[in-house]
Amino acid sequence: MDNSILIIGAGVAGINCALNAAKYGTHVYLVDDTPSIGGMMARLDKTFPTNDCSICIEAPQMYEVDNHPNIDILTNTEVRKVKKADGGFSVRLIKKARFIDEEKCTGCGACLEACPVTVPDELDGKIGGVRKLISIPFPQAVPNVMVIDPDCRYGRMRDKGACVGGCVVDCSQCRECPIALCVAACRKEGKDAVRLWQANKNINIAVRSIVIATGIADAKPPRGLYGYDLYDNVVTYTQFERLMNAGGPTGGQIIRPSDRKHAHRIAWIQCAGRGLEGGVPYCSKVCCMVATKQSIITKEHDPQVDTTVYYNDLKAYGKGFWAFYEKARENGVKYVRARPYDVFEDPETKNLTVRYEDLDSGELRYDEVEILVLSTGLVANSRNERLAKILKIQLDKLGFFKEKDPISAPLETEVEGIYVCGGATGPIDISESVVQATAASLKAVSPR
Numbered sequence: 001m002d003n004s005i006l007i008i009g010a011g012v013a014g015i016n017c018a019l020n021a022a023k024y025g026t027h028v029y030l031v032d033d034t035p036s037i038g039g040m041m042a043r044l045d046k047t048f049p050t051n052d053c054s055i056c057i058e059a060p061q062m063y064e065v066d067n068h069p070n071i072d073i074l075t076n077t078e079v080r081k082v083k084k085a086d087g088g089f090s091v092r093l094i095k096k097a098r099f100i101d102e103e104k105c106t107g108c109g110a111c112l113e114a115c116p117v118t119v120p121d122e123l124d125g126k127i128g129g130v131r132k133l134i135s136i137p138f139p140q141a142v143p144n145v146m147v148i149d150p151d152c153r154y155g156r157m158r159d160k161g162a163c164v165g166g167c168v169v170d171c172s173q174c175r176e177c178p179i180a181l182c183v184a185a186c187r188k189e190g191k192d193a194v195r196l197w198q199a200n201k202n203i204n205i206a207v208r209s210i211v212i213a214t215g216i217a218d219a220k221p222p223r224g225l226y227g228y229d230l231y232d233n234v235v236t237y238t239q240f241e242r243l244m245n246a247g248g249p250t251g252g253q254i255i256r257p258s259d260r261k262h263a264h265r266i267a268w269i270q271c272a273g274r275g276l277e278g279g280v281p282y283c284s285k286v287c288c289m290v291a292t293k294q295s296i297i298t299k300e301h302d303p304q305v306d307t308t309v310y311y312n313d314l315k316a317y318g319k320g321f322w323a324f325y326e327k328a329r330e331n332g333v334k335y336v337r338a339r340p341y342d343v344f345e346d347p348e349t350k351n352l353t354v355r356y357e358d359l360d361s362g363e364l365r366y367d368e369v370e371i372l373v374l375s376t377g378l379v380a381n382s383r384n385e386r387l388a389k390i391l392k393i394q395l396d397k398l399g400f401f402k403e404k405d406p407i408s409a410p411l412e413t414e415v416e417g418i419y420v421c422g423g424a425t426g427p428i429d430i431s432e433s434v435v436q437a438t439a440a441s442l443k444a445v446s447p448r
């Protein structure tokens with residue numbers, strides 16, 4: 001126990017915290033409740049302010065934690081109980097079944113080809129992303145093994161054509177499945193890694209400290225905001241990020257969801273929803289630079305694309321951010337100080353007209369675009385509430401983890417031995433997350 005710590009959340013903050021703590025000889029349990037480590041950064045295209053490829057920076061770190069002798073990665077795993085014990089904590093984890101033997105699966109993909117059911121992907125569904133009922137979260141996932149949608153086993157996908165959908169026996173009762181096509185395909189490869197009967201597993205550990213690195217979530221726009229959910233070509237900035245990404249559902253083609261044609265006029269509405277019911281009431285710090293990055297990259301894809309950012313107040317607070325904004329302007333990105341009112345769709349062309357007040361001239365203007373991107377902001381992870389109860393610590397009124405004192409004891413919580421870093425503290429960019437993760441790792445491994 002003396003030499004172990006638990007890190008909850010394996011995005012860029014959790015990963016960097018783990019690598020640092022492990023360098024000091026500490027044993028680390030790095031837990032994530034999704035099937036892969038990586039968090040949001042693994043899904044981004046490039047990162048401001050350098051526009052380096054996001055996964056090219058994060059993947060080597062992901063492989064390093066995977067191969068580090070001092071780090072145990074536990075994916076698909078939730079924290080269920082935490083008790084103070086012997087100056088540290090005793091922790092009950094539950095590793096949710098992925099219905100795959102992680103030791104045997106090599107991620108070869110034979111089962112993917114055999115699976116007959118395709119469903120919209122949770123992240124990329126709006127822009128055409130799909131996955132099979134057996135899938136790998138993304139190509140560089142760690143661990144690089146499959147996960148099976150539990151709905152497939154319980155017959156809930158019967159009407160969609162799931163191969164085990166017709167079976168009347170509960171999957172947990174069988175040790176052999178004569179029906180599932182993924183089982184047969186895997187066996188044909190000589191691996192036998194599919195375990196439809198797998199159950200959840202309890203794991204008990206003892207640790208000296210805990211670091212919370214559960215990150216952020218992108219805010220969902222309220223239905224109807226600037227036509228979101230009503231008009232196909234209104235997307236969020238996260239959906240647009242996936243559209244630009246060569247590893248995303250369109251292979252990096254910036255095409256419209258409505259007709260899958262290349263868009264030539266694209267606009268961003270900053271602070272979308274701010275001050276409105278269901279919108280984010282505060283500044284999320286990163287959105288101005290995200291829109292700047294996305295407009296620069298759009299121009300790199302095709303310099304002829306007309307790009308406009310409607311903003312009210314520009315935040316370029318970090319090192320190199322102002323130069324990044326100037327680069328966008330030099331590349332022809334238009335920044336318009338504006339108050340957008342509403343958006344109308346042409347039912348034939350599916351183009352969108354943005355009606356806004358130009359805040360410099362005071363005039364009412366109308367611009368027609370082919371894709372409209374809503375920069376909706378960052379919100380607290382919805383799983384924080386449950387975790388805070390388990391850890392017996394408080395959240396602030398926005399749902400982020402409360403620090404003991406943001407000035408004299410940042411990254412500490414009111415429970416000695418529990419620390420917080422990255423997006424779990426509030427809206428944040430990647431480099432700040434890494435700085436906080438490094439500091440939190442030192443607090444976690446230091447004697448108390």
Ligand SMILES: Cc1cc2nc3c(=O)[nH]c(=O)nc-3n(C[C@H](O)[C@H](O)[C@H](O)COP(=O)(O)OP(=O)(O)OC[C@H]3O[C@@H](n4cnc5c(N)ncnc54)[C@H](O)[C@@H]3O)c2cc1C
Pocket residue numbers: 008009010011012013014031032033034036037038039040041044046047048049077078079213214215216217218237238241286290293381383384387421422423424428429430431433
């Ligand atoms: C569209 C978009 C573009 C962006 N572009 C940039 C950019 O170019 N440059 C930049 O600097 N920043 C950018 N950001 C911000 C960047 O994504 C964040 O700064 C970064 O992801 C924060 O890292 P994190 O590890 O704290 O959180 P996350 O990346 O959110 O990772 C948190 C991890 O914790 C896991 N988790 C959550 N709850 C639990 C739980 N209860 N139990 C176990 N595991 C849990 C999650 O599954 C996840 O893997 C962008 C954000 C968005 C939305």
